[in-house]
Structure formats: structure tokens, C-alpha cells
Amino acid sequence: MKIIFDPESHTYTHKDTGEKFVSVTTLLGKFKKPFDRDRHSARVAEREGVPQEMVLELWEQEKNKACDRGTAIHELLEEYIKYGETADNYGWLFKSYDKAVERHIDKFKDVLSENLVYDETFKVSGTADLIYEHKGNEFTLGDFKTNKKFRFSSSFGERMLKPLDHFQVCEFNTYALQLSMYAYMYEKLSGKKCRKCIIFYLNDDRFSGYHVNYLKSDVEKLFKYYKLSQV
Numbered sequence: 001m002k003i004i005f006d007p008e009s010h011t012y013t014h015k016d017t018g019e020k021f022v023s024v025t026t027l028l029g030k031f032k033k034p035f036d037r038d039r040h041s042a043r044v045a046e047r048e049g050v051p052q053e054m055v056l057e058l059w060e061q062e063k064n065k066a067c068d069r070g071t072a073i074h075e076l077l078e079e080y081i082k083y084g085e086t087a088d089n090y091g092w093l094f095k096s097y098d099k100a101v102e103r104h105i106d107k108f109k110d111v112l113s114e115n116l117v118y119d120e121t122f123k124v125s126g127t128a129d130l131i132y133e134h135k136g137n138e139f140t141l142g143d144f145k146t147n148k149k150f151r152f153s154s155s156f157g158e159r160m161l162k163p164l165d166h167f168q169v170c171e172f173n174t175y176a177l178q179l180s181m182y183a184y185m186y187e188k189l190s191g192k193k194c195r196k197c198i199i200f201y202l203n204d205d206r207f208s209g210y211h212v213n214y215l216k217s218d219v220e221k222l223f224k225y226y227k228l229s230q231v
Contacts, residue, residue: 003118003125012118012125021118024126024181027226031161032169070146073202074114074129077144081113081130096207097200104198104209105140108132117185122223123230128182130200138195141183141214145175146202163221175199176212177219184219 003021004013012021037056045052073093079085080094110133118125130142154168167173176197183194199210 001116002120003116005116005125005127012116014120019123021123021125022226024124024178027124027181027222028174028177030226031164031222033158033161066147073146074144078113081111092205093202096202096205100200100207100209104200104211105132105142106134106195108134108140115186117182117189119185119188119223122227124181124185124223124226126178126182126185128186131186133192134195137192139183139186139190139192140195141179141186141197142200143175143179143182143198144200144202145171147171150201150203163225164218167218172199172210172212177215177222179212180215180219181222183214184216184223 002015004015005011006013010023012023013019014021037059041052041055041059045055048055076087076090076093077097079087080097086094112131112133113129115128115131116125117128128141129144132140132142134140149171151170152172154170158169159165160167160169160173164177167177176199179197179199183197186192187194194214194216197212197214199212200207201210
């Protein structure tokens with residue numbers, strides 16, 4: 001493996017050159033307008049009749065709680081998928097995952113969990129939650145999502161920045177692009193073809209599966225646009 005991932009700093013580094021690769025999530029964030037925390041928190045504080053600092057503190061607590069839950073769920077599922085290990089009181093989680101796989105994943109010969117993917121041409125890297133390898137040189141890309149919000153459109157019609165301005169800003173579109181970037185990089189690394197991409201969304205202790213289009217042409221435009229911006 002040519003790329004080293006540091007989980008503490010969440011950075012990807014080329015083992016031979018020491019060059020930093022941008023992560024998939026960081027790259028996607030560059031194509032959205034920054035969230036104005038100060039302005040939005042001030043509006044919420046005024047509406048609710050509470051200090052702005054209280055709103056910001058509550059947001060931070062909710063973010064940390066969601067991150068901790070997401071990390072714990074990912075780690076439990078990784079141990080289960082890789083080693084068949086189950087944790088007490090989490091039988092519901094593994095059972096729900098197995099049912100979701102039965103419903104949404106075609107017969108597969110192997111599954112890779114937490115698999116690092118990268119592109120040396122565009123200096124991009126990331127970690128794919130799930131890669132199901134099928135017979136016939138094909139694979140399905142899967143990803144776990146546990147966050148509270150899962151919107152399919154923007155409430156205010158907000159769009160991403162060029163060259164992705166034909167997408168509204170929402171979780172579904174962000175995840176579709178994220179999974180497509182992983183699939184694109186794995187295709188190049190493995191020589192295999194992406195059959196489909198699936199989001200496994202955990203809500204109310206149950207996984208729902210959402211099929212997303214493999215947005216290969218959009219990924220190519222995004223990577224080229226990003227590379228030109230770094231010159």
C-alpha cells in the first residue's frame with residue numbers, strides 16, 4: 001500500500017514521497033459554500049430567546065455525540081464483517097446489517113471492509129466502508145451512514161459550486177458523489193468495474209438501503225477541476 005492513513009489527524013500521506021493527499025470528504029467540502037455558523041446561530045438564538053453561546057455549545061455537543069456514535073457503529077461492524085466478532089447488546093445491529101445485505105447486495109464472493117483507496121494522478125484518497133466483490137470482475141461499493149439528517153434536496157434550493165452546480169446541497173447528493181469517488185478510485189486500482197453503489201443508512205436501529213447512481217463522469221470533472229486549481 002502506497003498510502004498511509006493517520007486516524008488521529010485524518011490525513012493521507014504517500015509512503016514514498018511524503019506528499020499529502022486530500023481526503024474525499026475534504027475535497028467535497030471545497031465545492032460547497034461554507035456554513036456561516038455565526039449568522040445562523042445568532043438567528044436561532046434570537047428565535048429561541050437564548051444566548052448565542054448556548055446555541056453554539058449545543059451544536060458542538062450534538063456534533064460530538066453523533067461522531068462518537070458513528071465511530072462506534074463503524075468499529076463494531078468492521079469487527080463483525082472482518083472477523084465475525086459480535087459485541088453484547090448489539091445483536092440487533094448485526095442482524096439488521098445482514099438483512100440489508102440480503103435485500104440489496106447481489107451474490108458476492110468476498111467483502112472488503114474499511115479499504116483504503118487513492119488516485120496518484122489527482123492526489124486524492126479515502127477509505128471505503130464496504131467493497132463487495134462479485135464474480136465476473138465486478139464490485140458493489142457500500143457505505144454506512146448514521147447521521148441524524150438525511151435529506152434528498154436542499155430546503156432553499158442551494159446548489160454546490162462548479163463543476164458540481166447541477167447538484168443541490170443535501171446529504172443524498174453528497175453521499176452519492178462520495179461513493180462514486182471511492183468506486184472510481186477502486187476501479188483504477190483493481191481493474192474491476194463498479195456494478196452499483198449502496199448507502200446503508202441506520203435510522204431507528206434499522207438499516208435502509210439506498211441505491212445511488214455511479215457518477216463517474218462527475219467524478220472525472222471534479223478531479224480534473226481540483227487538479228487545475230492546485231497549479
